[in-house]
Amino acid sequence: MNYEEAKIKFISTWGSLGTLWGINKAMAQIQALLFLSTKPLSMEEIMEELKISRGNTSMNLRQLMDWGIVTKEIIPGERKEFFTTEKDVQELARIVAKERSRREIKPVIKVLRDVSSIEDDGTKKTKELIKQTKALHDLTETADAMINKLVNQEQNWVTKSLLKLFK
Amino acid sequence: MNYEEAKIKFISTWGSLGTLWGINKAMAQIQALLFLSTKPLSMEEIMEELKISRGNTSMNLRQLMDWGIVTKEIIPGERKEFFTTEKDVQELARIVAKERSRREIKPVIKVLRDVSSIEDDGTKKTKELIKQTKALHDLTETADAMINKLVNQEQNWVTKSLLKLFK
DNA sequence: ATAAACTTTCAATAATTATTGAAAGTTTAA
DNA sequence: TTAAACTTTCAATAATTATTGAAAGTTTAT
Structure with a gap:
């Protein structure tokens, strides 16, 4: 595999992976x-x-740019606009996690809280709904908090976290 | 909000959230x-x-059923097939994380490894490609390992992990 | 062996989402 | 101020993805 092939392969793989981090193909x-x-x-x-x-x-x-992943560069003497992306992968991960949390996870947590807070009328099905959505609420909230915490650590969070967790 | 409203709200929210865990609306x-x-x-x-x-x-x-989230139930005396889903949210999270890792993350890690392993011809752009895809490879692999490890813990992984990480 | 009860398959169609391209908008240099 | 250089917007269109429904397939009871 030469440079050009590698570049094409990376761009297309990353593109189709877009869904995994919640953005579309062209964006990725x-x-x-x-x-x-x-x-x-x-x-x-x-x-x-x-x-x-x-x-x-x-x-x-x-x-x-809305996501905060890409920024405009002003190049002296150039009329056109130029663009760069964040180059540090950990900072990139931090931004993506934070944005997805804000855009998608937080709103779902709110719905789960609302749904799990309906009045218990004593029926079996209501009890089940409350129990199950509450469990989902707690899991989602904890996982979200965890990801945000991890991802907001300073430098080398992944390595640090792994060390702490699995040593 | 009464039972029926809450149920509808939960089902539709969970449905549109499908993308977040990588499945389609009807499935969710x-x-x-x-x-x-x-x-x-x-x-x-x-x-x-x-x-x-x-x-x-x-x-x-x-x-x-392929995902391992839903199973057929055989009900004595019934001709029809009946279905149930895993009710434990943590087991559910475990299955989803494992499947997504296998289906999506692992293949991407492989591409990143291949791409980052091309021969260094000494040019600046090749050096950059190798450096950046290697960084992405390491991050992805570590994050994947971490999630799998977390998620494969016994009971109460979230709570345990949080305690270990942030106490 | 047969037919009723049920499930699966898949080509056709609908719904959704992404992309184009040209007109409208903005900025800059002279 | 004007016109060239550039960017944005958005209605039209294309591409992709989900859904339907009816025919084919399977299982079970008799």
């Missing part, structure tokens, strides 16, 4: 491209490399 | 319905409650 591919690039890229260059339209590039760059 | 809704039910349900009952077709129900039940 743009991020992957920037992640490998040794210099900031313009919209033109991104479109060209990934063979996607200007509109698509613009919209997905915007989303990546 | 069927699981949610079984999760609340105090008794095994037939295909007929599931179709009826969720208003989905026989084919859809059959296919999604099959997938849930």
Whole structure:
């Protein structure tokens, strides 16, 4: 496998993995491209490399900026805008975990709390609903807290955590 | 919010959350319905409650069984098949984490290893590709190992882990 | 062996989601 | 101020993914 093949393979794998971290294919591919690039890229260059339209590039760059993963670079003497992504994988993981928590997990926790708080009318089915959604609420909340805590640690959280947990 | 409202809200929220644990809407809704039910349900009952077709129900039940989340119950004297889901949320989390690791994370780790192992031709861009994909490989592998380890612990892994990590 | 009761399969269709591209909008240089 | 260089928006379209429903398949009771 040469450079070009490796690059293509990485970008397409990362793209199709997008779902795992909750973003779409183009978004993930743009991020992957920037992640490998040794210099900031313009919209033109991104479109060209990934063979996607200007509109698509613009919209997905915007989303990546909303996530806080990509930033605009201003390059003196250049009219175009240039983009870079966070290069540190742990910082990247931190941002993604935090955003998914905020966007998806927190709202679900709220629903689970509401649902598990309905009045107990004494019937078996109501008792079951309360019991099960409460269990799910507690699990989700704890897992969410754990991920956020892990991910908000300083440098090298993964290694540190593993050491603490499994030594 | 009464029982029926709470039930509907839970099922639809859990359904749209499907993406977060990597399954589709109908699949998640069927699981949610079984999760609340105090008794095994037939295909007929599931179709009826969720208003989905026989084919859809059959296919999604099959997938849930492939995941190991739902099991067929044999009820003496009944011709129909009945279904139940794992009711313990921690066991559920264990199964989901394990399956996602096997289906999605492990294959990505393999690609990252391959890509990060290309020959270093000394160019800047190749060095960057190797460095960055290696970092991603290590992070992904460590996170995967951690989740699997956590999730394979006996009873009460979340609580235990939290205690160990953050006391 | 047969037929009723039930489940699975899968081509057709519907619903959803992503992408395009051109018009509208914005910024900058002169 | 204007026009060139660039970006954003969004209605139309394409691609993908989910769902249906009826025919084919299977199992069970007699």
